[in-house]
Amino acid sequence: MLEEVENTDTLAYLDSMADLHVKRGMFAEARPFARRALACRQQVMGESHQATVQCMSKLAFISMQLGDFEEAEALYLQVIKILEHESGPQSVEIANNLNNLAVATTNQRQFARSEQLYHQALQIQEQLLGKDHEETLRTTSNLAGVLISMKKYAEAEPLCLLALEKWGPLLNSEPTILASLYVRMAYVYQQQKKYQKSKSYYLRGLTICKEMLGEDHPLTQSVADQYRHALEADE
Known part of the structure; x- marks a missing residue:
């Protein structure tokens, strides 16, 4: 005792x-x-x-x-293995840990593996939480980010749009994430040489930054630079 x-x-x-x-x-x-x-x-x-x-x-x-990230990866793998053994292959907790594992592998530039992990998490979340749930949309956005890192812009485009249209309205209290969604969408269009669409999304992202973060915020300045480069690319 x-x-x-x-x-x-x-x-x-x-x-x-x-x-x-x-x-x-x-x-x-x-x-x-x-x-x-x-x-x-x-x-x-x-x-x-x-x-x-x-x-x-x-x-x-x-x-x-x-x-x-290597230690984080090993630990998250262990967590997922235990959870799957205890509760089966599908649970919200497993999806959360698959997301965390994907972040760890992304930071090690294991993009193909991260893509697979996000797909696994997304499948679970869509089934258990629904396609429009905030956590499902967050995973959708994360998957889009990995696809962009792999230069799969055509595949990333519909996911970016979905995240922006469905998740964006829920992010009024998180302007940095909201602005980043617009900037990511703009970047995807820019890489596909869809310059008019790109400029429109950069401008929207910049407006959010200026209004909600201020002119001197690092993100505002970064988006302003990206917008300027987009204008130059279309000349």
């Missing part, structure tokens, strides 16, 4: 320290606590316990923030 209490106290301390440092953006300081918490849970509770899986996901997130 005493050992159980000590384990509980230790885990509570490790969790609180990891969470405190994450909240402060001190991910390097948070990671040792998260690692120790995971090791303790694996030993005390077992690999497939829900609390162990949550701890594993937390450590993966911390590793991602530190740019350690």
